[in-house]
Amino acid sequence: MRWLKQLFTRRRRYDELSESIREHLEEKIADLMDDGMTQAEAERSARRKFGNVTLIEERSREVWQWSTLESIWSDLGYAARKLRKSRGFTITCLLTLALGIGANTAVFSTVNTILFHPLPYRDPGRLVLISESLPLQGSNDVGVSAQEYLDYRSQNDVFSETAAFETADFNLTGTGEPRRINAARISASALPLLGVTPELGRNFSPEEDRYGSDHVVLLSHTLWQSQYGSAPDIVGKSIHLDETAYTVIGVMPASFRFPLDAAPSSERASLWLPMAFAPNLLNPDNRTMEFGVGLVGRLKPDVSPQQVQTDMSQIANRFMRQYGYSGTIRVAPHVYPFSAHSVERARPLLILLAASVFCVLLIASANIANLLLARASARTQEMALRMAIGANRLRLIRQCLVESSLLGLLGSIAGILVAILLVAGLKHFGPTSLPRLQDVAIHPIVLLFAVALSLITSLFFGFAPAWRLSHVPPHASLRAARQANSDRSGQRLQNSAATAQIALAFVLLIAGGLLLRSFTRLLESPFGFDPQNAFVVRTVFDHVRYPDPLKRDVVQKQLLDRLSRLPGISAVAEASHLPLTDTRQIGFRLEHAARDDFHSAENSLVSPGYFHAMGNTLVAGRDFTLEDRRDSPAVAIISQALSSEYFAGRNPIGQRFQWGDRATFTIVGVAADVHVSSLDTDPPPMIYLDMFQIESGVSGKTAFILRGQSAGPELLSAIRGQVWSVDSELPLYEEATLQSLISESLAQRSFTLVLLSAFAVTALLLASVGIFGVISYLIAQRSSEFGVRMALGASRSQITNLVLSRGTRIAVAGCLCGLALSTFASRLLLSSLYRTDWYDPLMPCLVTLLLFVVVLLASWLPARRAAATDPMHALRNE
Amino acid sequence: MVRTSEHRDLFSGALELMILQTLKRKPMHGYALAQYIKAVSDDLLQIEEGSLYPALQRMLKAGFLKSEMGLSPRNRPVRIFKLTVAGCKHLEEQRSSFEKMFAGITRVLAVSQS
Numbered sequence: 005m006r007w008l009k010q011l012f013t014r015r016r017r018y019d020e021l022s023e024s025i026r027e028h029l030e031e032k033i034a035d036l037m038d039d040g041m042t043q044a045e046a047e048r049s050a051r052r053k054f055g056n057v058t059l060i061e062e063r064s065r066e067v068w069q070w071s072t073l074e075s076i077w078s079d080l081g082y083a084a085r086k087l088r089k090s091r092g093f094t095i096t097c098l099l100t101l102a103l104g105i106g107a108n109t110a111v112f113s114t115v116n117t118i119l120f121h122p123l124p125y126r127d128p129g130r131l132v133l134i135s136e137s138l139p140l141q142g143s144n145d146v147g148v149s150a151q152e153y154l155d156y157r158s159q160n161d162v163f164s165e166t167a168a169f170e171t172a173d174f175n176l177t178g179t180g181e182p183r184r185i186n187a188a189r190i191s192a193s194a195l196p197l198l199g200v201t202p203e204l205g206r207n208f209s210p211e212e213d214r215y216g217s218d219h220v221v222l223l224s225h226t227l228w229q230s231q232y233g234s235a236p237d238i239v240g241k242s243i244h245l246d247e248t249a250y251t252v253i254g255v256m257p258a259s260f261r262f263p264l265d266a267a268p269s270s271e272r273a274s275l276w277l278p279m280a281f282a283p284n285l286l287n288p289d290n291r292t293m294e295f296g297v298g299l300v301g302r303l304k305p306d307v308s309p310q311q312v313q314t315d316m317s318q319i320a321n322r323f324m325r326q327y328g329y330s331g332t333i334r335v336a337p338h339v340y341p342f343s344a345h346s347v348e349r350a351r352p353l354l355i356l357l358a359a360s361v362f363c364v365l366l367i368a369s370a371n372i373a374n375l376l377l378a379r380a381s382a383r384t385q386e387m388a389l390r391m392a393i394g395a396n397r398l399r400l401i402r403q404c405l406v407e408s409s410l411l412g413l414l415g416s417i418a419g420i421l422v423a424i425l426l427v428a429g430l431k432h433f434g435p436t437s438l439p440r441l442q443d444v445a446i447h448p449i450v451l452l453f454a455v456a457l458s459l460i461t462s463l464f465f466g467f468a469p470a471w472r473l474s475h476v477p478p479h480a481s482l483r484a485a486r487q488a489n490s491d492r493s494g495q496r497l498q499n500s501a502a503t504a505q506i507a508l509a510f511v512l513l514i515a516g517g518l519l520l521r522s523f524t525r526l527l528e529s530p531f532g533f534d535p536q537n538a539f540v541v542r543t544v545f546d547h548v549r550y551p552d553p554l555k556r557d558v559v560q561k562q563l564l565d566r567l568s569r570l571p572g573i574s575a576v577a578e579a580s581h582l583p584l585t586d587t588r589q590i591g592f593r594l595e596h597a598a599r600d601d602f603h604s605a606e607n608s609l610v611s612p613g614y615f616h617a618m619g620n621t622l623v624a625g626r627d628f629t630l631e632d633r634r635d636s637p638a639v640a641i642i643s644q645a646l647s648s649e650y651f652a653g654r655n656p657i658g659q660r661f662q663w664g665d666r667a668t669f670t671i672v673g674v675a676a677d678v679h680v681s682s683l684d685t686d687p688p689p690m691i692y693l694d695m696f697q698i699e700s701g702v703s704g705k706t707a708f709i710l711r712g713q714s715a716g717p718e719l720l721s722a723i724r725g726q727v728w729s730v731d732s733e734l735p736l737y738e739e740a741t742l743q744s745l746i747s748e749s750l751a752q753r754s755f756t757l758v759l760l761s762a763f764a765v766t767a768l769l770l771a772s773v774g775i776f777g778v779i780s781y782l783i784a785q786r787s788s789e790f791g792v793r794m795a796l797g798a799s800r801s802q803i804t805n806l807v808l809s810r811g812t813r814i815a816v817a818g819c820l821c822g823l824a825l826s827t828f829a830s831r832l833l834l835s836s837l838y839r840t841d842w843y844d845p846l847m848p849c850l851v852t853l854l855l856f857v858v859v860l861l862a863s864w865l866p867a868r869r870a871a872a873t874d875p876m877h878a879l880r881n882e
Numbered sequence: 883m884v885r886t887s888e889h890r891d892l893f894s895g896a897l898e899l900m901i902l903q904t905l906k907r908k909p910m911h912g913y914a915l916a917q918y919i920k921a922v923s924d925d926l927l928q929i930e931e932g933s934l935y936p937a938l939q940r941m942l943k944a945g946f947l948k949s950e951m952g953l954s955p956r957n958r959p960v961r962i963f964k965l966t967v968a969g970c971k972h973l974e975e976q977r978s979s980f981e982k983m984f985a986g987i988t989r990v991l992a993v994s995q996s
Binding site for chain 1: 914916930936940960
C-alpha cells in the first residue's frame with residue numbers, strides 16, 4: 005500500500021522539493037553577494053549554475069510519479085482542451101474521419117461477406133463447379149446433361165468425389181394454405197462430399213438415389229420450424245409434394261443452403277430430394293435433350309484448377325466424338341470455384357463500390373493531413389516557445405502524438421457508429437438480389453484496417469512538424485518558427501494533398517456521372533411491354549392433379565374468364581414465363597436447315613391475348629386464337645430480334661421451324677422485342693408458343709396477367725377468391741405489379757448509382773473543405789505580404805486574384821491528374837454501363853466545370869478575407 | 883542549456899554513491915551538499931547543481947534518506963538530508979561493488995599499458 009500513501013503525500017513532497025530548491029538558491033545568492041556581486045548579478049549567476057529550475061523540479065517530481073502514464077494523462081487533458089478550443093477544426097476532422105472510416109468499414113464488410121464468406125463445408129476451397137456452355141448457340145453455363153455428368157464422374161482423374169444437383173420446385177400441400185416451395189435434387193454423394201450431416205435423421209442411401217425409389221426428402225431447418233413446429237418426431241412422417249407422398253428422412257442444419265448458397269432466403273431450397281435421373285434422360289438418344297445438372301467436384305490433393313480444366317475438356321471431346329455431337333451442339337466445359345459461382349454477378353458492382361469508397365478514404369486521409377499540417381504550422385510558434393523554456397524533444401513529439409491519437413481515436417469511435425448505421429441501412433435498403441446481404445456484419449479486420457489507416461495518417465501528419473522543429477537547437481527554435489511560417493516544403497505537401505483530393509473527386513464524379521447517364525439511357529429504352537396498371541400472380545397446375553392437358557385447358561380457360569370479369573380489369577392472359585423474372589431457352593431448327601443446325605431462343609408458352617394484356621404490340625401477322633387447338637397445325641409467334649436474325653429481308657410469316665421432335669411450327673406473327681433477362685441486355689430472339697396447343701415440361705406452370713385500372717395488390721384477395729372457388733389446392737405466389745418487376749430488375753443498378761453518387765458528393769465536399777483549408781492557411785501565412793503589397797498600391801482585386809490563382813493552379817493540376825486516372829478507372833465501370841461510352845467526352849468537361857466552380861468558391865471565400873486585410877494592421881504585426 | 887557529452891561523464895549510480903557517502907559523514911542541506919562535492923572533487927567532476935535534486939528524490943523515495951528541518955550555517959531554516967539505516971546498508975553494498983569494478987578496470991588498464 006506504499007504507492008497509495010505516496011499518492012496522498014505527494015503534494016507535500018512537491019512543496020518540500022520546491023522549498024529545498026528555493027533554499028538552495030537563496031543560500032547560493034547570499035554566498036555570491038558575500039563575494040561582492042550585486043543582487044541581480046548573484047541571482048543570474050546562481051540560476052545559471054543551478055540549471056533550468058522548472059525542468060529540474062519536473063524531473064524530481066517524476067520520481068514520485070508513474071511518470072510516462074501520468075504525463076500522457078496530462079498531455080491528454082491538454083490535447084482535449086486544445087481540441088475543444090478549436091471547434092471548427094475538430095468537427096471537420098471528426099466528420100471526415102467518421103465518414104472515411106464508417107463508409108469504408110460498411111462497404112468492405114459487405115464485400116467481405118458477399119465475396120469471401122467461407123461456405124460451411126469441409127475444406128470449401130477445394131470444391132469446384134463444372135458447367136458447360138454451348139458456344140455455337142450462344143448459351144453460357146447451362147450446366148451438364150445427366151449422361152454427361154455420369155461420364156465426367158466415371159472418367160475423371162482429378163476429383164476425389166463428385167456430386168450432382170438440380171433445382172426444382174413443388175406445391176407443398178397438407179399444411180394449411182397450399183405453398184409453392186423451392187427444392188433441390190442432390191445425389192447421395194453430395195452430403196459426404198460437402199462434409200455435412202443432417203442435424204436429424206440420415207442422408208439418402210445410394211438405393212434411394214434411383215428412379216422409382218426416390219420418394220424421400222430432407223427438410224431444411226427453416227421449413228421444419230415454420231411448417232412442422234420443429235416436431236422432433238418428423239423423421240418417418242410423410243409430406244405431400246405435387247400430390248405425391250414423400251417420407252421425411254431427416255432435417256438439415258440451418259447453415260445448409262446448398263446449392264444456392266448466396267441466394268436470398270426466398271430462393272433457397274426448402275427441401276432436398278435424391279437426384280434419381282429419370283430413365284428417359286438416360287436414353288442415349290436423349291443425351292443432349294436437357295442440361296441443367298450442376299456438377300460439384302472435390303479436387304484430389306495436389307490437383308490444380310488448370311489440370312481439372314484439361315481433364316474435363318478431354319472427357320468432353322471423348323464423349324462428343326463417341327456420341328457424334330454435331331452442328332451447333334458442341335459443349336465446352338468450364339471450371340469455377342464453387343464459392344464464386346453464386347456471387348459472380350454481384351462481383352463487378354462490389355468491386356466498383358469498394359474502389360470508390362477507398363477513394364473516399366484516401367480523400368479523407370488527404371483532408372486530415374491538410375488540416376493537421378495547416379494547424380501544425382500555425383502552432384510552430386507555440387512549440388518553439390515551449391522548447392525554448394525547456395521542453396525536450398521527446399516531450400514535444402509525445403504531445404503531438406497524443407493530440408493526433410486523441411483525434412484519431414474520437415474519429416474512429418464516430419466512424420464505428422457511422423459504420424453500424426450504414427450496415428443497418430444497407431440491409432434495409434439494399435437490393436434483395438445482392439447475395440448474402442442479410443448476413444453482412446461489421447468485419448473486425450476491416451474495421452481495424454480503416455481505423456489503423458486514419459490513425460497512421462493523423463499521427464504521421466500530426467507529428468511531422470514537431471519532428472522537424474525538434475531537430476533545431478532551442479535557442480534557434482523561435483527563429484525557425486518564424487521561418488517555418490513561409491516554409492516551402494509544408495506548402496508543397498499541402499498543395500499535393502489538395503491536388504490529390506481534386507483528382508480523386510474528379511474520378512468519382514466521372515464514375516457517378518457515367519452511371520447516371522447509363523441509368524437514364526436504360527429507362528428511356530423501350531421495355532417492350534407496358535408496366536403501368538398490370539398485375540401478375542403465379543400458380544401451378546401440377547401433373548399429378550391435372551394429368552390430362554385437355555382438362556387442364558378447360559380449368560385454365562374457366563379461370564381466365566372469371567378473372568376477366570373482375571371489376572376494373574380490361575384484359576387477362578397467361579404465360580409460363582414473364583420478362584425480367586424467369587427465362588427458358590429452347591433449341592430450334594429452321595425448316596430445310598441441316599439436321600444438326602440447332603439454334604437457341606427464349607421461349608414462353610402464352611395464352612391468346614397475351615400481347616394485348618402485356619401491352620406488347622404485334623408488328624406483323626396475328627395473335628394466337630381459340631382456333632389454335634391441340635389438333636390443329638402448330639403455330640408460333642416470334643420476336644423482331646429472331647425475325648431479323650434468321651429472316652433478314654424476307655417475310656417471316658409462313659416460315660417454319662422444328663422444336664425437338666414435337667412438331668413443325670408455322671410462324672403466324674411477329675411481336676415487338678422485349679428485354680427478357682434484364683433491361684441492360686439486348687432483347688434476345690424469342691419464340692412464343694400457344695399454351696393451349698403445345699405440351700411441354702413447363703406446362704401447368706403459369707402466371708396470370710391482369711391489366712386494368714384496378715390491377716394492383718389490392719386485387720389479390722379477389723383473385724384468390726376466384727381461383728380457389730375453382731380449385732382450393734392451387735398455390736398463389738410471387739404476386740407483383742409489372743412496374744415492381746422493373747424496379748426490382750433495376751434495384752442493383754439504382755443501388756450502385758445512389759451509393760456511388762453519395763460517395764462522389766462526399767468526395768466533392770471533402771475536397772472543397774481541403775481547398776478551403778489550403779487557401780485559408782496560405783492567406784494566414786502571407787497576410788503581412790499582402791499588407792505590404794496593398795501599402796505599395798496593390799488593389800483589393802489584385803490580392804483576390806493572387807489568391808484565386810493558387811486555387812486555380814490546384815484545380816488545373818487536380819483535373820489533369822483526375823482525367824488521367826479516370827481513363828483507367830472507367831474501365832472498371834465498363835460492365836456496369838449500358839450504351840454509354842466510358843470515354844464520353846461530355847462527362848469530363850462537365851466534371852471539370854463543376855470542380856472549377858467549387859474550387860473557385862472555396863478559395864474565393866478566404867480570398868475576400870485577404871483582400872479585406874487592413875494594410876496598417878498587417879504591417880504592425882510584422 | 884545543452885548538455886554535451888563532456889558534461890555527462892558520470893556513470894549511473896556514481897552521483898548517488900557520492901551523495902550517500904557525503905551524507906554519512908554529516909547530514910547536510912542541498913546547497914551545502916553541492917558545495918561539498920564540488921570542493922572535495924576539486925572541480926574535476928562538473929555537476930550541474932540542480933541535478934542533485936532528482937537524485938535526492940530518488941533516494942528519499944527508496945528510503946535511503948530522510949529529510950528534517952534544521953538550520954543552515956547562515957541560521958536560515960533549511961531541509962537537512964540524513965542517511966537512514968537502509969541507506970547505510972545500501973552505501974556499503976554499492977561501495978564494495980564499485981571498488982570491485984574499479985579494481986577490475988585498473989587491472990585491465992595496467993595490463994594494456996605494459
